[in-house]
Amino acid sequence: AQSVAQPEDQVNVAEGNPLTVKCTYSVSGNPYLFWYVQYPNRGLQFLLKYITGDNLVKGSYGFEAEFNKSQTSFHLKKPSALVSDSALYFCAVRAPGGATNKLIFGTGTLLAVQP
């Protein structure tokens, strides 16, 4: 069965420092991986996705994610954090093949960026 794990409930980082939000996955075959962000009292917004090809994926708001097949990970990164990046971040996986767009989400990681 497909699954996604986000091992950290919360990540704290100072403004201007690099940030990493971790995600590992379990799926048969090559996965499709996503990161979404949720600001308070809002719906989720798409940040970036990995389909195939380059292991480093660039997305919105200066975020990027690194796909590592051997470690089954898809960590979200940003070189310099902003206070406005403070939000809840979700990793999600879709199994390859098929015509539906069913996603399995992780439990979320709250990112807190201190000024």
Next chain:
Amino acid sequence: NAGVTQTPKFQVLKTGQSMTLQCAQDMNHEYMSWYRQDPGMGLRLIHYSVGAGITDQGEVPNGYNVSRSTTEDFPLRLLSAAPSQTSVYFCASSPTGLSPYEQYFGPGTRLTVT
């Protein structure tokens, strides 16, 4: 484009009451889905649809019904509300097909069942 809209934004129900959460999208997306978000649980898929007239169950379908009579609308019905259904509900839509399209989420409905 309004994107994905959900009504109501907030709702309080008593145990045993029924209600319908509305979801509509104006992007002509075939795929629509309902999730519930609970603290520490992430988002869990309730039901989904790949087109008008076609629906299927997700991870946590019990206590919920859906129908898809048009491409635009995908209402979620709570048949007999229970306190365990207190949650935030999100509707999402996307194109469907072999490509992994990103999903567009509505603003959510916060439901409290007393």
